[in-house]
Amino acid sequence: MSPEVMQALAPAASIFAVVGVVGWVVTTWLRVKHGYPLESSWGKAIYPKTSSEELERIKLLSQENAQLRAELGSIKDRLGNVERIVTDSGYSLTHQIEALRELPRN
Incomplete structure (x- = not known):
């Protein structure tokens, strides 16, 4: 890839990363708020009720x-x-x- 293309994609990639992290935080907050157990990456409950x-x-x-x-x-x-x-x-x-x-x- 040429440097011009990389410079054009850098803002989109950083926005995509920020949206992903914010989405993960919101999803986790909603799970905790509504009483769902948190899960590990393998789907097993971290703190089961x-x-x-x-x-x-x-x-x-x-x-x-x-x-x-x-x-x-x-x-x-x-x-x-x-x-x-x-x-x-x-x-x-x-x-x-x-x-x-x-x-x-x-």
Whole structure:
């Protein structure tokens, strides 16, 4: 293309770009105003609306998660106590004494 043609098309191209950007902004504003979820370039909602059912489900799952974490903490404490008892030297001594009691007498 010659420089004269490029100079003639430059204002039209810049106007086209500005109109495209303004159109995108207006479209997005109208979607937000009327409650439509915003979409990514792949058509997936960026911020989908959440219904009361979904909020209730999230609340129940959060409560269940907290209960399971508390139960896991108590199980860890109990396991620590069992490990301490098993590795304690008194426990092995008791086992040896009980094993000697179970031996048949001559």
